Amino acid sequence: MTDNAFSPTPLTLLGTGAMGTALARAWLAAGHPVTVWNRTPARAEPLAAEGATVAASAAAAVAANRLVIACLLDDDSLGEALEGADLTGRDLVNLTTGTPAQGRARATWAEERGARFLDGGIMAVPPMIGSADSGAYVFYSGSSELFEEHRETLAVPAGTTYVGTNPGFAALHDVALLSAMTGMFAGVFHAFALVRREDIAPKEFAALLQDWLTAMAHAVHTTADQLESEDYSKDVVSSLEMQAAGNATLLRTAEEQGVSAELLMPYMKLMDRAVTQARGEEGTTGMIDLLLKDR
Template identity: 55%
Template sequence: MGEALDGIDLNGKDVVNLTTSTPVQARQRARWAEGRGARFLDGGIMAVPPMTGRPETGGYIFHSGDAVRFERHREVLEAPAGAESAGADPGRAALHDIALLSAMTGMFAGITHAFALMRPEKDYDRARFATLLAERLGVMSGAAHELAAQLESGDCTEGVTSGLAMMSAANDTLLATARDQSADPRLLTPCMELMRHRAARGHGDEGLAGTAGPLGGE
């Protein structure tokens, strides 16, 4: 984006950035645009190319920054995909984008590992297993609301039925099965190590919300 607009007169212009960035980069870019007399909106695209221009697919774009510009240009912003406001902070769209992509990355890692476990089986019906997997993940997605409630209240033990101590112990079985099935466990082990660390620090009765602390925190 910087290269494309280098040397361009932006005074009085409305600039919308849809390139993927970190929240810090988005805030820096907002200051850069404002310093050149422009008004700035940053965007985070929650859609893949086949979803572009097809409202029925459910794709949308987070926008954050100048709220007046967002409303004024909403019709144009909705041309590629639905437009959702993420607030006045220019970095908030990128933060939403990266947070959701991070969750998807973890989900895809779990899906990939599940298929790796099944791979050696001679009567392995991939299509049937994919259906079972999608159904199970759909059911478990409700955990997002439970974690949100625990983080909001500050009590990571609230309503927990499977604590970190129990899950950490059960992880040994998951790892043993991976070895038996010749599946690389490295898609799972970072999360398992974080769970074990938190439980060892005396928080074994917490749920996964307890691992959502700062880097290097307790």
Template identity: 65%
Template structure:
């Protein structure tokens, strides 16, 4: 059973991958009239049976849109390809496609040139969390604040809303920054399990519980790092300084050798500590690594930058 739709804002959704389908189902459950389009038309069939309307083309979907046009596609290039030929004049475009800050800023300018209003979004959730307020999932939004205010009810039907500013690139920046921190945490977890995994008598379930508790106890370090970064004094309130931590790295590396574990996930971070200490900043905390890291150009071998 779906909620009464007569007073609900209609939504047009382009892209029915796992996340797009989750968004579609959440909007249908909330009673929003929904038009969908996907490059592979058959993906729309289950949603049509549940009340959605399938458009024959992306251009047709956009032309008939009376509410926000939401994009949840593979990448930024897919956005341009999908909307090529569509008349965006007067349309409200909400881009939930994962991309970079620069891509979001360019896409905002691209949309404005075509007469559209634009919001960019970064989804901080996995598909099962969509439409489930208790899950804690939310979406970062940046761009036109008036557009967000106009469609807040629609957007809150699928996940929490976190507006991070008028700069269209900030949602993507927040998104990737948080996911980068998560990636670093996963790297540490991977290394930890590699260290203990070869011990036949070790209870991995018990170790996992201890690991989870330890990481939760360390989480406030993220909040504590903000103040010295804002103030510029990386020695204020330091309890474990870089010199001490850099010295302890020798033990970490020796243990990895003993356990026959590749330390490659940790070495770059350890190298940052070593360099900062060598520059005479051993009395700083970990926040002192941020300006050092931020001053380094990206290696030419990186293929992720476009």
């Protein structure tokens, strides 16, 4: 063995639920010594059989390694787990789902206790973890020094995307993308409901639906360009007024098919509000500003 030989970084993982277990297995498979802790000890036992060291307490798990990764239920669970732990000199990476404000507050909390902090937002489900071709990745924000030092280790279970020193940015990117997904699925479910009672094969319709959504996805770049230029009339193909007028056909079709329009109505009402504010000649980008509240 030479001085340049690769030595996998030992790490601690707090939380062995479905996602935590998938993360632990990926690191173990890559040769990293892993210490795990879970509030319910029995849930950590399968990992012990695969080579992990099971700590008796969260404090003991934190003491075992400098790099500490948390994947718990929520921010409150993280605070409770680390209540009696000495974080001095530790690198805390939080993969617990939370809000941007919680990420910023937890960064301050960790730094006050002598730890460097990195927040994360996992863009994957457990079966995607550890598979190089799955497309899984994690948003990270916070200490750039921590990220750079542990980049290779963090990249073992999933790809890494660093989005800035603001600790809240990982959660913000995570939730923003999930919000877009939620809206997309609302439209998808409405579309399937429209054809549900007809002699239309769901699998055949799904292929058409996927192709259509893929073709429309490029519009996000037009929206971004309009936001950056603050010119909401730039490159408009279909005006807001035209699209709002077309909603009548969508609603009439839903009525004919016996389908509730409840998934569409909030968006349509926002469109109508924008039109009444004399923004009908613009595209739909101006609707974004209508969503912003005073803080």
